[in-house]
Amino acid sequence: MFKKVRTYLFILLSLILLFLFFNDVFTNGQQDSTLFTKDSAVVILDSISAPKDSISVPTISGITAEDKYPHACVSCHKNYKEMYFDGRISTILKEWSEKGVDEKLLAKIQAGAPDGVNLKGKHSYKSNDNTSIPEDCNKCHGKSMKTALPLSQLVHIIHLNGGKDNHYITMFRGECTHCHKLDMKTGIWSVPNGKENEEEK
Numbered sequence: 001m002f003k004k005v006r007t008y009l010f011i012l013l014s015l016i017l018l019f020l021f022f023n024d025v026f027t028n029g030q031q032d033s034t035l036f037t038k039d040s041a042v043v044i045l046d047s048i049s050a051p052k053d054s055i056s057v058p059t060i061s062g063i064t065a066e067d068k069y070p071h072a073c074v075s076c077h078k079n080y081k082e083m084y085f086d087g088r089i090s091t092i093l094k095e096w097s098e099k100g101v102d103e104k105l106l107a108k109i110q111a112g113a114p115d116g117v118n119l120k121g122k123h124s125y126k127s128n129d130n131t132s133i134p135e136d137c138n139k140c141h142g143k144s145m146k147t148a149l150p151l152s153q154l155v156h157i158i159h160l161n162g163g164k165d166n167h168y169i170t171m172f173r174g175e176c177t178h179c180h181k182l183d184m185k186t187g188i189w190s191v192p193n194g195k196e197n198e199e200e201k
């Protein structure tokens with residue numbers, strides 16, 4: 001007698017469990033699809049995202065902000081007379097040809113040189129204010145040059161290596177777009193050329 005009651009109870013319990021299981025399976029799909037109607041999704045997303053007026057557009061030179069260096073190298077490497085600072089590339093190269101390259105800078109560049117390239121620390125070539133930069137540099141600093149580094153390696157080491165000790169990082173946030181310009185329409189990147197005498201001094 002006792003055994004029978006237990007069997008009935010067991011069957012009843014099993015039926016209840018089965019019912020709950022299938023009920024869940026059949027309604028779940030429905031629940032999901034009603035949960036993610038467009039309206040409710042929008043409500044959910046709105047509630048977790050920031051209020052619209054607090055969304056700010058990041059300042060990226062030449063992308064979302066004015067480009068102050070449209071001719072890249074020569075737009076920045078100018079003769080800043082009012083600050084008594086001549087940063088022209090022609091001035092840098094003239095100094096390098098006369099006095100040699102600063103030791104620290106040379107060590108940094110040498111460390112990035114491919115095997116077989118041993119820099120002497122003198123730059124015999126000089127540019128003048130009519131040199132097209134960086135176009136002219138590429139005549140020697142192409143990818144296959146055996147006595148120096150390709151230009152892209154040179155300028156990336158010079159401007160981006162060194163953390164807080166590098167003025168390009170601290171003064172210009174290491175910004176890529178002061179050199180690399182994006183054509184918004186085509187999505188093509190390029191580094192523009194310029195002459196020192198075409199930039200107002």
Ligand code: HEC
Nearest residue numbers: 069072073076092105134155158165166167168172178179
């Ligand atoms: C927006 C400004 C800016 C632009 C654009 C720029 N430079 Fe510079 N450049 C700097 C700063 C700042 C330094 C100094 C970095 C440091 O602290 O060592 C520097 C350093 C240099 C030096 C080493 C000078 C030295 O005596 O240590 C060379 C060479 C140079 N740049 C060439 C170029 C070339 C070539 C380009 C274009 C492909 C270019 N730069 C574009 C700001 C700029």
Ligand code: HEC
Nearest residue numbers: 101109119120121122123125127136137139140147148154
């Ligand atoms: C006629 C060839 C020639 C041209 C053009 C040239 N370079 Fe060089 N450059 C060299 C050689 C060779 C070296 C290796 C010098 C050495 O052994 O230290 C060098 C080295 C360098 C270095 C590493 C520092 C050093 O002197 O070793 C920098 C930076 C550099 N050149 C920048 C430039 C820039 C910027 C231009 C364009 C304005 C340019 N070069 C144009 C031949 C050239």
Ligand code: HEC
Nearest residue numbers: 134151152153155156159160174175176177178179180191
């Ligand atoms: C001071 C100027 C300057 C800055 C700053 C600069 N680049 Fe460049 N980059 C160049 C030049 C010059 C080339 C060679 C372009 C050419 O030959 O057409 C180049 C080439 C490249 C290339 C092509 C591959 C190669 O090495 O030749 C990549 C990728 C690149 N840059 C990424 C970057 C990124 C990412 C940043 C910012 C974190 C940056 N560059 C900042 C001047 C710069």
